[in-house]
Amino acid sequence: MSNSSAAQKSVVWDWLTTVDHKKIGIMYFLAGLFFFTIAGIEAMLIRIQLMFPEMAFLGEQTYNEVLTMHGTTMLFLAAMPMFFGFMNFVTPLQIGARDVAFPFVNSLGFWLFLFGGLLLHVSYFTGGAPDAGWTAYAPLSTTSEGQGVDYYILGLQVSGAGTLMSGINFLVTIVNMRAPGMSMMRMPLFTWTTFVTSMLILFAFPALTVGLLLLMLDRTFGGAFFDIGLGGNVVIYQHLFWIFGHPEVYILILPAFGIFSEVISTFAKKRLFGYSAMVFATMIIGFLGFMVWAHHMFTVGMGPVANAIFAVATMAIAVPTGIKIFNWLLTLWGGRIKFTTANLFALAFIPSFVLGGVTGVQLAMSAADYQFHDTYFVVAHFHYVIIGGSVFGIFAATFYWWPKMFGYRLGEGLGKIFFWLFLIGFHLTFFIQHFLGLVGMPRRVASYLDGQGFNEMNLISSLGAFMMAVAFIFLVVNVIVSRKNTTNVTDPWDGRTLEWATTTPVQEFNFAQTPLIRDLDALWYEKMNGNGKIKAAEPLDEIHMPNGSILPIIMSSGLVVASFGVIYEMYLLIALGLLINFGCMFVRSIKEDHGYHIPVSEIKKQGGES
Amino acid sequence: MAQPAHTLPAHPEKATLEGKNKYLGFWFFLGGETVLFASLFGTYLALRGSTADAPGPADLFHLELVFIMTMLLLTSSLTSVFAVISMKKGSFKGMIMWMWLTVALGLGFLGFEIYEFYEYNHLGLGYTSSAFASSFYSLVGTHGAHVTFGIGWIITLLIRYRKAGITLTNASKFYTAVLYWHFIDVVWVFIFTVVYLLGVGA
Amino acid sequence: MSHVDPSARLEGKASRDTERSLKRETKAQIASFVFMIFMTSTAFLTVASDAIPTGFAIPFILLLASVQVIMQLYYFMHLNSKGNAWANVMMWSGLFVAAMTVASLMLLIGVTKY
Ligand SMILES: [Cu+2]
Numbered sequence: 001m002s003n004s005s006a007a008q009k010s011v012v013w014d015w016l017t018t019v020d021h022k023k024i025g026i027m028y029f030l031a032g033l034f035f036f037t038i039a040g041i042e043a044m045l046i047r048i049q050l051m052f053p054e055m056a057f058l059g060e061q062t063y064n065e066v067l068t069m070h071g072t073t074m075l076f077l078a079a080m081p082m083f084f085g086f087m088n089f090v091t092p093l094q095i096g097a098r099d100v101a102f103p104f105v106n107s108l109g110f111w112l113f114l115f116g117g118l119l120l121h122v123s124y125f126t127g128g129a130p131d132a133g134w135t136a137y138a139p140l141s142t143t144s145e146g147q148g149v150d151y152y153i154l155g156l157q158v159s160g161a162g163t164l165m166s167g168i169n170f171l172v173t174i175v176n177m178r179a180p181g182m183s184m185m186r187m188p189l190f191t192w193t194t195f196v197t198s199m200l201i202l203f204a205f206p207a208l209t210v211g212l213l214l215l216m217l218d219r220t221f222g223g224a225f226f227d228i229g230l231g232g233n234v235v236i237y238q239h240l241f242w243i244f245g246h247p248e249v250y251i252l253i254l255p256a257f258g259i260f261s262e263v264i265s266t267f268a269k270k271r272l273f274g275y276s277a278m279v280f281a282t283m284i285i286g287f288l289g290f291m292v293w294a295h296h297m298f299t300v301g302m303g304p305v306a307n308a309i310f311a312v313a314t315m316a317i318a319v320p321t322g323i324k325i326f327n328w329l330l331t332l333w334g335g336r337i338k339f340t341t342a343n344l345f346a347l348a349f350i351p352s353f354v355l356g357g358v359t360g361v362q363l364a365m366s367a368a369d370y371q372f373h374d375t376y377f378v379v380a381h382f383h384y385v386i387i388g389g390s391v392f393g394i395f396a397a398t399f400y401w402w403p404k405m406f407g408y409r410l411g412e413g414l415g416k417i418f419f420w421l422f423l424i425g426f427h428l429t430f431f432i433q434h435f436l437g438l439v440g441m442p443r444r445v446a447s448y449l450d451g452q453g454f455n456e457m458n459l460i461s462s463l464g465a466f467m468m469a470v471a472f473i474f475l476v477v478n479v480i481v482s483r484k485n486t487t488n489v490t491d492p493w494d495g496r497t498l499e500w501a502t503t504t505p506v507q508e509f510n511f512a513q514t515p516l517i518r519d520l521d522a523l524w525y526e527k528m529n530g531n532g533k534i535k536a537a538e539p540l541d542e543i544h545m546p547n548g549s550i551l552p553i554i555m556s557s558g559l560v561v562a563s564f565g566v567i568y569e570m571y572l573l574i575a576l577g578l579l580i581n582f583g584c585m586f587v588r589s590i591k592e593d594h595g596y597h598i599p600v601s602e603i604k605k606q607g608g609e610s
Numbered sequence: 611m612a613q614p615a616h617t618l619p620a621h622p623e624k625a626t627l628e629g630k631n632k633y634l635g636f637w638f639f640l641g642g643e644t645v646l647f648a649s650l651f652g653t654y655l656a657l658r659g660s661t662a663d664a665p666g667p668a669d670l671f672h673l674e675l676v677f678i679m680t681m682l683l684l685t686s687s688l689t690s691v692f693a694v695i696s697m698k699k700g701s702f703k704g705m706i707m708w709m710w711l712t713v714a715l716g717l718g719f720l721g722f723e724i725y726e727f728y729e730y731n732h733l734g735l736g737y738t739s740s741a742f743a744s745s746f747y748s749l750v751g752t753h754g755a756h757v758t759f760g761i762g763w764i765i766t767l768l769i770r771y772r773k774a775g776i777t778l779t780n781a782s783k784f785y786t787a788v789l790y791w792h793f794i795d796v797v798w799v800f801i802f803t804v805v806y807l808l809g810v811g812a
Numbered sequence: 813m814s815h816v817d818p819s820a821r822l823e824g825k826a827s828r829d830t831e832r833s834l835k836r837e838t839k840a841q842i843a844s845f846v847f848m849i850f851m852t853s854t855a856f857l858t859v860a861s862d863a864i865p866t867g868f869a870i871p872f873i874l875l876l877a878s879v880q881v882i883m884q885l886y887y888f889m890h891l892n893s894k895g896n897a898w899a900n901v902m903m904w905s906g907l908f909v910a911a912m913t914v915a916s917l918m919l920l921i922g923v924t925k926y
Binding site (some may be wrong): 618619620698779789804 | 911
Binding site (some may be wrong): 101102105164168169171172175176177202203204205206207209210211213214217218221222223224225227229230231232233236239240243582586589590592594 | 630631634635638639641642643646649650652653656659661662738739740743745762763766770779783
């Protein structure tokens with residue numbers, strides 16, 4: 001039994017081996033931001049290519065690759081990881097936990113995601129990125145030449161495994177690690193949405209795993225799943241992809257809902273209106289998320305009754321979502337609203353997202369969908385929900401939790417310029433695409449002819465995109481120049497939930513004494529009814545902490561090696577990679593590591609005054 | 611940690627927070643695995659008639675062989691139950707003995723499966739022969755890979771802890787391995803019914 | 813303060829109560845095992861003998877399989893014992909998604925239109 005405290009480590013080694021959920025959260029966020037930047041640049045390339053008719057800026061093959069990478073990166077490697085960053089950092093704090101349930105698995109999940117994402121991007125340098133769209137429908141993907149699609153399959157397989165692990169980690173953390181008094185119905189809404197999101201991950205990602213597996217088996221090992229000549233059926237892939245894919249878009253929007261609930265109630269200085277209705281609406285959205293996937297396949301030919309069932313189920317989702325919208329509005333009603341940048345994003349989200357929701361119901365009408373399908377109307381719709389919902393959520397959370405995560409406040413002046421530029425740029429880019437779609441411009445085309453009535457709208461759309469890019473530069477500048485704002489970072493917004501009761505920077509053990517939770521909005525309750533400090537549920541005592549480990553990186557590299565083996569059909573490399581991976585699992589299994597204890601004297605020294 | 615140290619609790623696998631987490635997390639993982647296997651089952655069911663010109667289920671399957679495999683796996687499920695009961699009784703020797711028996715039965719199952727695949731391949735059903743062939747080998751092969759992993763896992767634990775006695779750490783490790791083993795059996799029950807019985811009978 | 817060493821050998825025997833309930837459990841597990849063997853054999857014979865019409869045999873053996881799976885989950889894997897509410901939630905959610913997946917892949921792949 002190792003009772004010694006952690007030995008002195010270099011900073012780099014510390015971050016590479018960390019199992020601390022806060023450090024992993026920061027790494028998730030930064031890695032997500034990195035991929036977000038790449039995918040944003042890809043978006044700009046797309047909009048430059050489409051700015052004028054018959055542009056020859058990218059070329060068709062390159063356009064297909066950039067388009068595929070933009071979608072894939074945004075969904076799998078940018079938006080989701082940035083949410084994971086907040087979930088990792090904030091959720092354990094919000095439930096009063098010292099740690100997550102599986103610190104080692106958590107770190108493994110992060111490294112798998114990062115290495116999978118990097119693997120996908122290696123394809124740019126090895127003869128071409130994937131070019132079959134982010135959905136990689138068979139047979140387009142199974143017959144695509146070169147190794148691009150193989151990189152897509154393996155990259156997503158590796159990062160998807162990491163995502164699944166993180167999901168299980170969040171679930172168990174929330175079920176088992178809540179502080180005394182933190183019943184399920186006292187959990188902050190962000191924690192609730194983390195929980196439901198993790199459930200969606202748990203049940204959606206295995207379908208993607210199998211979908212990608214089948215693609216891999218067909219492409220590399222001569223399988224006949226999607227080979228019509230041998231009796232294959234390509235619709236199977238579409239089902240598997242969307243059984244994953246629809247829940248995936250809720251994986252992207254539910255955490256944003258949680259963030260808006262926190263931000264709006266904090267800046268309206270009111271308890272969230274209809275807390276339990278919000279919780280149930282979240283659960284119903286999660287449940288319905290698994291019943292509607294075939295609305296992406298209305299034109300495939302499943303038949304009219306099947307289409308009708310999925311159409312009705314899809315429209316039903318508007319009900320719980322509507323409940324949420326009204327609850328946010330009623331939270332604002334009569335509140336003392338502060339228009340901070342975080343809150344501006346939350347307020348702008350409501351009308352923007354409603355617009356995306358309305359077009360969603362339009363698209364759900366299966367008969368009308370034959371008109372909308374594969375046009376820019378669809379592109380406009382999902383950018384309204386993903387930017388107007390998820391990305392606004394990410395930006396709101398960035399401004400809201402930045403002080404806690406990084407120890408300084410982002411500037412509000414620059415923040416507001418960023419907000420307005422981004423908001424206007426966003427609507428300029430995508431609102432007009434509805435009409436572009438309605439007049440018949442198909443999606444995923446590398447160019448269009450002059451004289452079809454697409455010219456002006458495409459130009460406006462591209463100008464809007466440039467505005468968003470300029471806005472993003474303001475965010476980057478803000479991050480750099482605001483570093484001196486290190487005052488008032490412990491509880492800058494007069495917060496309501498437990499994360500604002502911790503010190504900034506948060507101590508590695510989060511809470512010197514496990515907190516005692518007496519009501520919903522635990523900190524606010526103590527501010528109103530107590531002395532403003534959270535009560536302790538236990539006397540000051542030694543704290544047990546897990547040891548860091550380098551194994552997650554080695555395991556992830558093993559899987560990357562095996563992936564290269566599959567991509568280039570080098571069986572020895574596959575064996576080597578799997579050997580590294582299973583070897584690490586073996587070591588982890590036989591080497592018992594019970595962590596270490598932080599003595600009371602050390603806790604006091606670190607300012608565990610609480 | 612109020613109870614006196616080092617005496618056997620009623621549920622040694624869930625006596626620590628780590629144990630509780632592992633137990634719950636593993637159940638959640640099995641929930642996800644259910645969807646994974648369902649996707650493979652669905653693919654198989656969609657393609658089971660697509661035999662192209664290659665042999666189909668009725669030409670290939672020997673129900674007697676598969677019945678023996680089912681019995682082996684079912685019995686191994688029971689022996690792993692006995693291992694857990696021994697663990698809760700505090701009988702380390704009993705637990706180890708039952709676990710080895712589970713491994714032996716699992717190896718028997720795996721041997722039959724390898725023989726079966728070899729035989730089908732011999733009869734002209736290669737992996738690339740037809741959509742049915744691909745989906746059959748993928749579904750049953752994924753199950754077989756799970757059995758292989760389970761055997762490797764349990765053997766690792768058995769060797770690592772051969773002299774350790776029951777501890778709070780290894781109790782939860784053995785318990786999750788047993789849960790995994792049961793789950794493999796659950797999946798096989800459906801493979802036996804849906805692939806083999808329906809393949810011959812319908 | 814001393815900590816429980818998680819790697820220390822656990823000494824002593826189970827309490828008399830535990831001992832008794834384990835004995836009962838052993839009997840119940842053997843009974844359910846015999847029952848499962850019986851059901852597997854029944855399913856096998858239903859298909860192996862040509863006497864039973866297919867229209868009955870298919871739903872019948874699927875039912876037998878489902879009952880067996882429930883028995884495995886609830887007896888062998890102890891889903892029925894107390895404190896397993898969350899495990900039940902996740903297992904049944906998984907089974908629900910699994911059922912939807914299998915049903916759609918069987919019916920909605922464009923071969924027959926519904
Ligand atoms: Cu959808």
